[in-house]
Amino acid sequence: MRLKNKVAIITGAGSGIGRGAALAFAREGAKVLVADWSEAGGQETVKLIKKQKGSAMFVKVDVSKAADAESMVKQCLTAYKRVDILFNNAGIVKMGTLHETAEADWDQVINVNLKGVFLCSKAVLPQMLKQGKGKIVNTASIAGLVGFDQIGPYCASKGGIIALTREMAVEYASKKINVNCIAPGIIKTAMTKDMLNDPAVTAGFAASTPYPRLGEPEDIALAAVYLASNESDFVTGIVLAVDGGWVAK
Ligand SMILES: NC(=O)c1ccc[n+]([C@@H]2O[C@H](COP(=O)([O-])OP(=O)(O)OC[C@H]3O[C@@H](n4cnc5c(N)ncnc54)[C@H](O)[C@@H]3O)[C@@H](O)[C@H]2O)c1
Numbered sequence: 695m696r697l698k699n700k701v702a703i704i705t706g707a708g709s710g711i712g713r714g715a716a717l718a719f720a721r722e723g724a725k726v727l728v729a730d731w732s733e734a735g736g737q738e739t740v741k742l743i744k745k746q747k748g749s750a751m752f753v754k755v756d757v758s759k760a761a762d763a764e765s766m767v768k769q770c771l772t773a774y775k776r777v778d779i780l781f782n783n784a785g786i787v788k789m790g791t792l793h794e795t796a797e798a799d800w801d802q803v804i805n806v807n808l809k810g811v812f813l814c815s816k817a818v819l820p821q822m823l824k825q826g827k828g829k830i831v832n833t834a835s836i837a838g839l840v841g842f843d844q845i846g847p848y849c850a851s852k853g854g855i856i857a858l859t860r861e862m863a864v865e866y867a868s869k870k871i872n873v874n875c876i877a878p879g880i881i882k883t884a885m886t887k888d889m890l891n892d893p894a895v896t897a898g899f900a901a902s903t904p905y906p907r908l909g910e911p912e913d914i915a916l917a918a919v920y921l922a923s924n925e926s927d928f929v930t931g932i933v934l935a936v937d938g939g940w941v942a943k
Contacts, residue, residue: 695723697723699723700719700724701727701777702719702727703767703818705730705755706730706833707729707730708728708730708732708735709735709884710881711833711883711914711915712728712739713735713742714912714915715783715911715918716728718918719779719781719918720750722919724748724778725748725749725774726743726748726750727753727774728743729755730755733754736752737752757782757810757811757813758805758809758813767817767818776821777818777825777828778822778829779830780822780829781831781833781918783832783833783918784807784810785810786802786806787803787848788802789845792844792846795847799847803851804847807851808851808854811858812858815830815873822869830862830871831873831874831875832855832876833855833876833878834855834876834933835848836877836940838852838933839877839935839941840941852877856875856877856933859873859874863931867931870927872930873930874930875932875934876917876936877933879935879941880903880940881914882910890908903939904942909936909937917934
């Protein structure tokens with residue numbers, strides 16, 4: 695088992711990529727704190743982990759709220775006594791032309807996607823510093839690496855995550871805290887469901903993805919397991935594109 699006896703906090707674990715990662719981490723022996731603002735989604739993930747004989751607990755969290763992030767780490771320490779891994783994965787998207795984007799929508803996307811990474815990392819870092827080791831994995835996106843139509847705040851938030859990942863990697867490397875991010879391509883989850891229901895959009899995505907299929911949550915989960923495990927101790931500050939070749943094209 696690649697994450698045996700590790701304790702992992704995964705945000706956005708109530709659905710899609712986060713749920714896939716929670717199941718994969720648990721299979722590899724980690725105790726998983728399933729953090730999500732959806733109670734129903736989070737509880738379902740815990741149920742699925744317990745069904746495969748893993749350990750998990752749910753904490754309702756809005757990652758854009760400092761008090762929630764702090765309480766999440768406190769509850770993790772109470773239950774599991776340590777935190778080895780933080781997978782900052784919660785995210786939202788809002789579509790529309792930039793000149794018609796409401797300021798409130800800009801703020802919400804940046805607050806959840808980018809500020810959430812800051813707040814959850816800030817809450818967890820003192821404990822990782824105390825433990826003398828830690829792994830932080832952030833979910834960015836290929837939208838932080840190349841341009842996309844009509845998702846301005848999302849692209850800005852993901853580009854920000856990539857920059858923050860590099861900053862944190864440099865800042866905490868001497869403390870043996872690794873910080874990396876994953877840039878998923880198009881992954882079949884609730885976030886992309888409506889888009890993928892449109893055959894023209896799906897065909898466009900497929901045409902931009904050299905590998906002959908779109909992504910599944912498991913593709914990202916397996917990359918996250920690697921970056922959360924001791925196998926990647928000498929890897930820090932990277933952007934791992936898991937995108938079927940989208941950004942290589
Ligand atoms: N699906 C894709 O194609 C794709 C591509 C690139 C990046 N991503 C990124 O992957 C991550 C996961 O997305 P997904 O595709 O699994 O989507 P999803 O909608 O299936 O899952 C997102 C989860 O995050 C939770 N969440 C949202 N805001 C939250 C908040 N403020 N606090 C706590 N939880 C919150 C949701 O309740 C949901 O359970 C996101 O960061 C997303 O931007 C997805």
